[in-house]
Amino acid sequence: MKVSYFETGRYVTPPDLPREWPVPGGSYDPETGAEAYRGMVERVRFVEELGFDWVSLSEHHYSPRILTPSPVVSAAYLAARIDKIKIAMLGPIVPVSNPIRVAEEIAMLDTMAPGRIVVGLLRGTTNEYLSYDLNPKESRERTDEGMELILKAWTEPQPFGWQGRYFQYRTVSVWPRPQSQPHPPTYALGTSAEAGEFAARHRLGIGLSYGTFELMAKSAHYYREQCARYGWEPGPDDIIYRANMILAETDDAAEEALRRRDKQAPFPIRGGLRDALLQSDTTRNIAGERRPANVGGVLPISFCGGPDRVVEQLRRCREEVGAGVVDLSLQDPGTGNLDGMMRALELFGKKVLPRIREI
Amino acid sequence: MSKKGRIVAQIEDGMKSQPSGAAFREGLVEADGFRIRYMEAGQGTPLVHLHGAGGMRLTPGYDLLCRHHRVVAFEMPGFGSSPENTRTRTMAELAATMAMAVRDLGIDKFNLMGTSFGAKVALWLAVQRPERVEALVLEAPAAIGPAGSEPSSGSPEEMARRLYAHPERLAPLPVPDLAIQAKTRALVARLRGPDRDADLETQMHRLPTPTLVLFGTLDHVIPPEMGRFYRELLPNCHLVFVYDAGHAISTERPEAFAEVTVDFLERREAFVVSRTETVIHP
Numbered sequence: 115m116k117v118s119y120f121e122t123g124r125y126v127t128p129p130d131l132p133r134e135w136p137v138p139g140g141s142y143d144p145e146t147g148a149e150a151y152r153g154m155v156e157r158v159r160f161v162e163e164l165g166f167d168w169v170s171l172s173e174h175h176y177s178p179r180i181l182t183p184s185p186v187v188s189a190a191y192l193a194a195r196i197d198k199i200k201i202a203m204l205g206p207i208v209p210v211s212n213p214i215r216v217a218e219e220i221a222m223l224d225t226m227a228p229g230r231i232v233v234g235l236l237r238g239t240t241n242e243y244l245s246y247d248l249n250p251k252e253s254r255e256r257t258d259e260g261m262e263l264i265l266k267a268w269t270e271p272q273p274f275g276w277q278g279r280y281f282q283y284r285t286v287s288v289w290p291r292p293q294s295q296p297h298p299p300t301y302a303l304g305t306s307a308e309a310g311e312f313a314a315r316h317r318l319g320i321g322l323s324y325g326t327f328e329l330m331a332k333s334a335h336y337y338r339e340q341c342a343r344y345g346w347e348p349g350p351d352d353i354i355y356r357a358n359m360i361l362a363e364t365d366d367a368a369e370e371a372l373r374r375r376d377k378q379a380p381f382p383i384r385g386g387l388r389d390a391l392l393q394s395d396t397t398r399n400i401a402g403e404r405r406p407a408n409v410g411g412v413l414p415i416s417f418c419g420g421p422d423r424v425v426e427q428l429r430r431c432r433e434e435v436g437a438g439v440v441d442l443s444l445q446d447p448g449t450g451n452l453d454g455m456m457r458a459l460e461l462f463g464k465k466v467l468p469r470i471r472e473i
Numbered sequence: 474m475s476k477k478g479r480i481v482a483q484i485e486d487g488m489k490s491q492p493s494g495a496a497f498r499e500g501l502v503e504a505d506g507f508r509i510r511y512m513e514a515g516q517g518t519p520l521v522h523l524h525g526a527g528g529m530r531l532t533p534g535y536d537l538l539c540r541h542h543r544v545v546a547f548e549m550p551g552f553g554s555s556p557e558n559t560r561t562r563t564m565a566e567l568a569a570t571m572a573m574a575v576r577d578l579g580i581d582k583f584n585l586m587g588t589s590f591g592a593k594v595a596l597w598l599a600v601q602r603p604e605r606v607e608a609l610v611l612e613a614p615a616a617i618g619p620a621g622s623e624p625s626s627g628s629p630e631e632m633a634r635r636l637y638a639h640p641e642r643l644a645p646l647p648v649p650d651l652a653i654q655a656k657t658r659a660l661v662a663r664l665r666g667p668d669r670d671a672d673l674e675t676q677m678h679r680l681p682t683p684t685l686v687l688f689g690t691l692d693h694v695i696p697p698e699m700g701r702f703y704r705e706l707l708p709n710c711h712l713v714f715v716y717d718a719g720h721a722i723s724t725e726r727p728e729a730f731a732e733v734t735v736d737f738l739e740r741r742e743a744f745v746v747s748r749t750e751t752v753i754h755p
Contacts, residue, residue, distance in 0.1 A: 259716055262690060266714065272704035275713035275745070277687075277729045284713070284745035 123181030136176035164463025205234030314340030336401035350438025357416035494531030515539030523591030534723025537731035568597035638691035689718030
């Protein structure tokens with residue numbers, strides 16, 4: 115099993131900071147922000163030394179809870195400062211992006227940090243459609259088309275035009291091309307049937323997140339079925355599972371931390387707006403089975419315990435979901451307990467990581 | 474970005490309620506010893522169409538084109554209801570016949586569009602008569618094939634799965650007339666030539682005609698990757714991928730097909746310059 119550390123640009127929030135999304139920009143403190151990014155480098159160096167395989171980065175907007183609106187900028191910053199660890203952008207929110215720009219920037223990164231860039235392309239959480247004014251009803255199809263265009267921009271050797279449904283370009287011919295051929299390792303992120311089919315058709319991996327093992331196993335199963343239909347079989351590295359973990363020296367200490375957990379949503383959204391988003395983002399599904407969108411919800415803890423129990427849970431995750439890469443937060447994003455997180459990372463590196471390599 | 478409002482608005486004008494090709498009138502022209510049937514609609518600069526190996530089929534895309542052009546869609550000798558054609562030996566000969574048919578309609582200079590098999594005829598016609606062809610549009614062209622490619626065949630359901638990206642969204646293909654099918658297959662097999670035709674490709678290098686090559690991103694008959702060869706061979710070629718369309722682009726995405734085609738025919742190379750206006754509340 116490979117392990118990825120989910121780095122969110124830990125901005126330590128003062129207790130009186132408004133929680134509701136979007137968080138007012140006027141509350142931002144420049145020194146705290148600078149410290150968040152300095153700390154990003156320290157944390158990634160630390161997990162690299164502990165033997166983590168990847169650091170992962172995401173795209174979220176208008177909030178201190180995850181302070182990385184641009185995963186590409188985050189990746190460039192880390193790639194220039196840290197030598198070995200793979201940098202997984204999980205990932206650019208495709209439906210709000212210019213797909214050509216995404217293709218170009220990732221090709222740049224893949225050339226600047228050859229062999230170290232991993233790409234996840236995704237539809238994004240519902241609140242992010244407010245960031246750049248995307249009609250939620252268009253998000254699914256814009257994602258599928260945008261991903262297709264990114265892959266084409268990386269691989270088509272001749273200048274071309276794109277007569278899409280949502281994207282139209284008459285002239286596309288990206289330089290640089292990706293250093294990895296045909297492109298860096300790429301995942302379609304999402305539990306939906308659409309993501310599974312797309313990943314299978316293009317021989318990409320899949321990234322699942324935050325659901326129970328049982329539900330994620332459904333998505334993974336659907337993905338494998340689609341891969342078989344397209345005549346190939348994915349390996350363990352083709353399935354990423356992103357989740358929260360509470361790890362302590364003992365099971366009791368971990369349970370206690372779970373009880374004390376600040377059960378706040380990372381991006382809380384109020385009643386009327388929440389309802390409006392839920393009503394317009396209606397195509398969410400797990401392997402084709404309709405699910406409501408998660409708007410302003412609390413994310414679950416998937417792994418909790420001392421090292422022995424967590425190793426056992428990871429083994430189950432490997433067996434049931436089939437994930438060969440786990441992408442972990444050892445503290446909820448947005449919580450300020452950095453010392454606790456560093457202790458948990460160290461414990462994971464020393465007591466868990468060596469025991470899951472052969473899983 | 475491009476302007477697509479004009480054509481979409483026209484479709485909403487009520488064209489959807491009519492079957493494809495309703496605006497077209499049938500005609501016959503004598504040329505090169507053949508009686509050649511054609512369908513014609515629209516006003517404006519002439520746009521001659523040469524069909525694919527399955528014969529002439531007026532798709533929703535052509536209904537849109539004839540709002541901007543005088544569209545003349547020919548049924549090439551030996552296809553459809555025309556008598557069996559045992560005389561034509563090569564694509565070059567068929568192209569010469571079709572050039573005569575266009576002239577006999579009183580059309581000297583014209584835009585030329587070919588679909589699949591018809592795109593190879595169109596290329597031959599353009600290299601033979603470059604002074605007459607003002608612009609060329611190749612829809613899912615079959616002039617260059619991957620090694621060992623086979624023409625489409627099978628039941629209507631199998632054909633639909635090959636021709637369309639999303640057969641479930643379209644009306645079923647008609648059950649073919651077996652006599653027409655047998656006659657046409659023999660003709661196509663005789664004429665289609667090699668997957669890479671060195672003679673044609675040599676001449677393509679010298680063809681200055683502005684050319685638009687369209688491939689559906691989900692073409693199951695000819696891989697869209699073949700598009701790059703046209704870019705390499707033709708000195709003035711634009712390759713455009715039509716997202717989420719199969720081989721039958723003008724059936725599956727008629728508005729997208731017509732918008733890029735009309736824009737190209739109007740502006741040629743300049744069609745890459747955006748005219749989309751983004752100003753809000755000026």
